[in-house]
Amino acid sequence: MTHADPVALAQTLIRCPSVTPAEAGALAFCEAVLAEAGFSTERVTFSAPGTPDVENLYARYGTGAPFLLFAGHTDVVPPGDESRWRHPPFSGTVENGVLYGRGACDMKGGVAAMLAAAIRFVRANPGFSGSIGFLLTGDEEGPAVNGTVRLLEWARARGERFDHCILGEPTNPKHLGDMIKIGRRGSLTGHLTVHGRQGHVAYPHLADNPVHGMVRLVSALLAEPLDAGTAHFAPSNLEMTTLDVGNPASNVIPAEARATFNIRFNDTWQPETLAAEIRRRLAAAAGDAIRYDVVFAPTNATAFVTEPGDFVTLVQDAVEAHTGRRPALSTTGGTSDARFIKDYCPVIEYGLVGETMHQVDECVRVSDLEALTAIYETVLARYFMPA
Helix, strand or coil: CCCCCHHHHHHHHHCCCCECCCCCCHHHHHHHHHHHCCCEEEEEEEEECCEEEEEEEEEEECCCCCEEEEEEECCECCCCCHHHCCCCCCCCCEECCEEECCCCCCCHHHHHHHHHHHHHHHHHCCCCCCEEEEEEECCCCCCCCCCHHHHHHHHHHCCCCCCEEEECCCCECCCCCCEEECEECEEEEEEEEEECECEECCCHHHCECHHHHHHHHHHHHHHCCCCCCCCCCCCCEEEEEEEECCCCCCCEECCEEEEEEEEEECCCCCHHHHHHHHHHHHHHHHCCCCEEEEEECCCCCCCEECCCCHHHHHHHHHHHHHHCCCCEEECCCCCCCHHHHCCCCCEEECCCECCCCCCCCCEEEHHHHHHHHHHHHHHHHHHHCCC
């Protein structure tokens, strides 16, 4: 196998059953490939109470500036019922021009394209001025405690400074040239409890039904939009994800009602200001009539945007050169490790088509893997040798 072949690299990675937090040989393989190409490499394991230990990989080629970082993860979600897969989820089978396997698009295929592109570039330009780095974690699909966030802190403590970063998450909805992510929304989860007094439904004056109060409070949260959106973001959205009283009896007024909601918010808000707005709405609706508590889960997912500029345009141009499509700049979707990287350097996300991520028969077109590698190669060439 040539280590500059993205399909062969992706197949080997898929064959490592690296379900979070298991490393399963995936990072070891990346380390060996990069070391053979002349990168200095270090494997670092981080621990924290109540979370699994996680292995991570840091690699660098070159010592000068500018420093372009590739980031990604080799961990994957569980495959589910393996009997439902067209091919075994960790087989890396290619059939009719399609590579199947857990992680094919999210994101072992992206990691493979990054590796292949970087190896091709340094082989062709061994004396280029600048540095290429890799920041690979085994904790993106899990708690995200001992992965990228800790590895970035570790790198900064060693004096590493990055100029730009490409995170290889699958960003394209349908076609390889569809979309670049230049930011992400934040995420805030709240747990609401309304307190009542249990009693018989035939004697409501002797009870206090918390369901009625919950209806009023939920209505207040949903009555008005949180905002109208901003230049790069759609309006923030609040979604109720559970409503529960845990009451099996139809003739009993329950003592409590509980609800959980999640807000995906734009750069209008910080978690603290958003929580304050939710508390304001609840207090106004409750008055003195409803007894309730609201608790917000800790979050490290805040909204951010990498403003369009020379680097974003460079990546757009590279994508268009190979796909014929001018990719849209987007902040849609969930959270990613870009939320940590943005504190260290400007970061954009660009990778494969994500239609099958986390699904049975996750897959990627071989032609897309090869095209993504060519795009990354072009980015490297224009970044380090703009003339």
